[in-house]
Amino acid sequence: MKIIKPIMAGAFIALATAAIAHTGVKDPNVKARMDGMSAIGQAVKTIGTMMKGETAFDGAAVDAALAEIENRAARIPERFEENVITPKSEARPTIWESTDDFNEKALTLETLAATRQGTVSGPDDLRPLMGEIGATCKSCHSEYRD
Template sequence: MKIYIALALIAAGTVAVAHSGVKNPDVMNRMIGMSEMAKQMKTVGAMAKGETAFDADAVNAALATLSEEASYIPSLFEINATDPKSEALPVIWEEFDTFAGHAKHLEEITASLAGTVKSPGDLGPVMKEVGKACAACHSDYRKE
């Protein structure tokens, strides 16, 4: 579980730097969408690590937002736009159906988890499931 929390927090921490100097508006829109997802993961991750107080409503809202944002991923990547600041790999457009399937899986996982978190003990399994769904896409379609 710790690796998934660490990945989420690293992604969230690099978002602001990644946006500076982006010239392509399509790439910028993708980055904004991914930044919102990173923000939600940071909220959940901070509680899972005990850095912030547990708040079931905030976790469940974050999961609902993650699901909504995940539903936009395929449309954000429909255009094969590039920018030196982009972390998207070209294989996204070569394997777009698989890529979109990963996004759909993330959307479904987070939707199924939203509303289920009742106690701090629920955070570990949630982070594991969401982290696996994020990592499945990032490992193949994002520059490390």
């Protein structure tokens, strides 16, 4: 799938800049959102490095990463209850204008991660999984993230 490379590149760039972007964030709501999204990004990176052959396949690590994504995705709606945007925030105001859609996208990611745990039996399963995760993340980021 040609969509995998841009999604992976975007995830790695986001992870690389997250530490810089998070410095100086004082609002606890924004900080919690950023930390949660970074944790999701790190879990995706764990799976992505296996998919690219940079690390050996480890089914338990894939399941742990999916469990982390599930847990963090479940908390996305509560992290965005407060309409707070700071200069370092990447959230768009449309989140609070389309709360139901935003929350549905978070639920989609949570459900995907939950249902895929225990289904990845080898390296050949990683590319389709990353395609699903990437498409789900992109559906939200394209509308709700700067």
